[in-house]
Amino acid sequence: MADSILTLKNLSVGYDEPLITNINVEVFPGEIIAILGPSGIGKTTLIRTISGLVRPLSGSFELKVEKRGGLGYIPQRLGLVRHATVAHNVSLGARTRIGFSLNMWKERSQRTMEALRMLGIADKSNEPVRRLSGGQQRRVATARTLAQRPQLMLADEFLGELDHSNVEIVFKAVQTLVENGTAVIMVEHHDDNAQLFATRIWNIKDDTLEDLSLEQWNNRSHGGEEE
Amino acid sequence: MKYRLFAIIFILLFLAWNTLNGLIEGDWGRLEGGFENLSVFFSESMWPPNWSVLEARSYPVCESDIEFFCSVGYIGMMETIKIAFVATILGFIGALFFSSLAARNLVPLYVAIPVRILLSATRSLPSLIWAILFVIVIGFGPLSGVLAMTFYTVGYLGKLQYETFEGMANDSLEASRAMGLSRSSILLNVVIPENSNHLLSQLMFMFEYNVRHGTVIGIVGAGGIGYYISTYLKFLQYEKVFALLILIFVVVVIIDLLSMMVRSFVNDEGDVRRPTWLNLILTPKEK
Numbered sequence: 394m395a396d397s398i399l400t401l402k403n404l405s406v407g408y409d410e411p412l413i414t415n416i417n418v419e420v421f422p423g424e425i426i427a428i429l430g431p432s433g434i435g436k437t438t439l440i441r442t443i444s445g446l447v448r449p450l451s452g453s454f455e456l457k458v459e460k461r462g463g464l465g466y467i468p469q470r471l472g473l474v475r476h477a478t479v480a481h482n483v484s485l486g487a488r489t490r491i492g493f494s495l496n497m498w499k500e501r502s503q504r505t506m507e508a509l510r511m512l513g514i515a516d517k518s519n520e521p522v523r524r525l526s527g528g529q530q531r532r533v534a535t536a537r538t539l540a541q542r543p544q545l546m547l548a549d550e551f552l553g554e555l556d557h558s559n560v561e562i563v564f565k566a567v568q569t570l571v572e573n574g575t576a577v578i579m580v581e582h583h584d585d586n587a588q589l590f591a592t593r594i595w596n597i598k599d600d601t602l603e604d605l606s607l608e609q610w611n612n613r614s615h616g617g618e619e620e
Numbered sequence: 621m622k623y624r625l626f627a628i629i630f631i632l633l634f635l636a637w638n639t640l641n642g643l644i645e646g647d648w649g650r651l652e653g654g655f656e657n658l659s660v661f662f663s664e665s666m667w668p669p670n671w672s673v674l675e676a677r678s679y680p681v682c683e684s685d686i687e688f689f690c691s692v693g694y695i696g697m698m699e700t701i702k703i704a705f706v707a708t709i710l711g712f713i714g715a716l717f718f719s720s721l722a723a724r725n726l727v728p729l730y731v732a733i734p735v736r737i738l739l740s741a742t743r744s745l746p747s748l749i750w751a752i753l754f755v756i757v758i759g760f761g762p763l764s765g766v767l768a769m770t771f772y773t774v775g776y777l778g779k780l781q782y783e784t785f786e787g788m789a790n791d792s793l794e795a796s797r798a799m800g801l802s803r804s805s806i807l808l809n810v811v812i813p814e815n816s817n818h819l820l821s822q823l824m825f826m827f828e829y830n831v832r833h834g835t836v837i838g839i840v841g842a843g844g845i846g847y848y849i850s851t852y853l854k855f856l857q858y859e860k861v862f863a864l865l866i867l868i869f870v871v872v873v874i875i876d877l878l879s880m881m882v883r884s885f886v887n888d889e890g891d892v893r894r895p896t897w898l899n900l901i902l903t904p905k906e907k
Contacts, residue, residue: 441794444794444798445797445798446794446797446798459800460800461800462799462800463800464798464799464800465798465799466794466795466798466799467795468791468794468795469791470789470791471791471795472791472792472793472794472795472796473792473795474792474809474810474813474814475814476813476814476815476816476817477809477813477814481809481813485796485799485801485809485810486799488801488805488809489799489800489801541799543799547798
């Protein structure tokens with residue numbers, strides 16, 4: 394098995410008070426992990442901690458990705474530049490991974506258009522993001538990560554507001570990243586999406602993270618229904 | 621809630637009245653006859669405005685076919701507009717540099733605080749004092765005006781800009797930081813485009829402000845229409861001063877309309893209904 398790209402050791406996350414304590418898990422390339430749990434339990438805080446935006450309360454985590462562009466992050470409010478065009482937003486992803494060279498403009502542009510086409514929004518490339526619907530904006534945020542090609546993608550409820558066909562378009566695009574070794578950690582509210590796409594589930598209950606395979610999660614869910 | 625708002629406004633008005641009363645030591649008698657004095661001064665000295673300021677000067681000889689282009693009003697106003705334009709552009713770029721180093725969400729506190737102090741120092745001298753300083757250092761003329769306005773613009777716009785940056789939604793900053801974009805790239809590609817509506821508004825406001833203040837700094841010899849206003853004031857030609865003030869007012873209104881048009885390209889309202897030149901003045905009928 395490949396080396397892990399993320400290792401959490403006795404990690405506790407939260408702001409003043411710990412929300413989730415004593416997390417010990419590893420993430421490997423190509424995995425898709427869905428974080429499930431009720432609202433306010435610390436799912437967002439956990440991925441914000443992994444992305445380096447919040448300090449851990451205790452314990453540590455080791456992130457083995459490139460400093461520049463190795464980590465892709467789609468926050469709950471998407472983090473788009475509303476007054477800039479769709480193409481500008483998506484090119485920000487490409488910008489992090491393509492260094493200075495004579496061809497950099499061409500490469501950025503190619504990668505941007507490729508991502509836009511994959512998400513079905515190439516015709517919107519010159520429109521300001523603020524004019525797009527919520528669902529289209531989610532596709533722009535996904536395209537930005539696609540153009541970035543990170544080693545680890547963190548996404549906070551990025552499938553919300555999308556109808557079923559759009560969920561499939563977005564996830565097909567994410568799948569191309571996964572096939573190239575990107576690991577995905579996504580906060581999800583819908584168990585259906587988690588079951589369709591995830592390979593592992595991090596179920597957060599009280600202040601504990603349970604690391605479950607999809608099979609274990611399914612067994613537990615069905616078992617729960619039978620009860 | 622409504623009563624609380626009224627109560628706050630009442631308390632503020634009372635405080636203002638009480639402070640004013642202290643300042644004038646309760647001598648409200650000064651206001652007696654004030655309105656009458658104003659109306660006499662206006663009707664006898666300022667009215668009607670003397671529009672000869674828009675006619676060609678007798679010296680130097682006008683070489684243009686259109687007399688207006690050789691008038692005091694046009695020459696003075698154009699010089700003021702040029703001074704304001706150059707100072708606003710230079711000041712805006714300088715302010716962007718300093719404000720990006722003063723916004724607490726963009727740089728650490730130990731960088732932001734000294735830069736804020738520097739901006740406060742620049743702003744604490746009014747443009748008139750800057751103009752006097754530069755007239756002493758460089759001499760009379762538009763260059764002193766440009767430098768005076770540029771320094772003041774950096775201080776003034778710098779504060780408006782860093783407060784705008786600090787008020788922006790955090791999610792786009794967080795996403796770009798997590799992605800590994802450099803500080804300069806975040807500023808150029810995220811912060812500036814995201815705040816473009818406010819930045820344009822501030823830029824246009826500052827241009828208008830500098831045009832208006834061009835009249836003041838001209839008085840101390842820093843060029844522009846203020847030089848002529850100061851001359852007419854010395855010779856008690858108030859009706860010519862009034863004509864020039866009307867000219868300044870018209871230019872300020874035009875700049876305001878221009879600002880509305882420019883900002884419509886970067887705000888949500890402009891997406892729905894971008895104003896035409898005509899309906900900037902006349903409200904369009906609802907369909």
